[in-house]
Amino acid sequence: xxxxVEKTRRAVYNAFLELxxxxxxxxxxxxxxxxxxQINKSTFYAHYxxxxxxxxxxxxxxxESVMENLPxxxxxxxxxxxxxxxLFWAYTAQENLIDILFSGSRSxxxxxxxxxxxxxxxYERKPEYQNDMEKELMLLYQxxxxxxxxxxxxxxxxxxxxxxxxxxxxxxGKWQNSGExxxxx
Numbered sequence: 489x490x491x492x493v494e495k496t497r498r499a500v501y502n503a504f505l506e507l508x509x510x511x512x513x514x515x516x517x518x519x520x521x522x523x524x525x526q527i528n529k530s531t532f533y534a535h536y537x538x539x540x541x542x543x544x545x546x547x548x549x550x551x552e553s554v555m556e557n558l559p560x561x562x563x564x565x566x567x568x569x570x571x572x573x574x575l576f577w578a579y580t581a582q583e584n585l586i587d588i589l590f591s592g593s594r595s596x597x598x599x600x601x602x603x604x605x606x607x608x609x610x611y612e613r614k615p616e617y618q619n620d621m622e623k624e625l626m627l628l629y630q631x632x633x634x635x636x637x638x639x640x641x642x643x644x645x646x647x648x649x650x651x652x653x654x655x656x657x658x659x660x661g662k663w664q665n666s667g668e669x670x671x672x673x
Contacts, residue, residue, distance in 0.1 A: 496525075500532065503524035503525035504543070509588045513540070513543055518533075521542075548601070550589060551601045553582050554578040555578075555602075555606075556578075557574065557581060558606075561609040562609070564606065564610060564627060571630070572657040572660045573653050575602075575630075576638050576656060580653075586598060606627065610627070630660055638652065638656060
């Protein structure tokens, strides 16, 4: 990649993150971003349709990083406790960017993008799971239920995040085991 392009991209990303940490996405103007990044508006528009497209690109990069930290997403069904722990450690590794990019009106975007990414990977590797109602419900329960429990507890100062992640994994493992016991009855 051209060094100038990379330098400009980094300046735009850094300026955007700086602004986004201080204000809602809807309040950030391209003019303000360009001034902070020290680029022309034409340079910005050569790469992004608008401020939302830039935000979306950065959000996608965070989701890609989270997904890269999931060694085997299809194990969501074989080892749900381990998968859940891996997922929340991956969130923790991106915590600062998640807090900045997925705040305010964008708060629901992270979990939706994670769901889409996990489903795409799982169904690519295990296409037979795609129309299985039980697998779909288990996937949604783990992704959404665990996510909201994790997000509600992660800022509590008296809670050790390693312990929270372990307990969430255990909950999911117990839920799966109780479902398997009911099937065998």
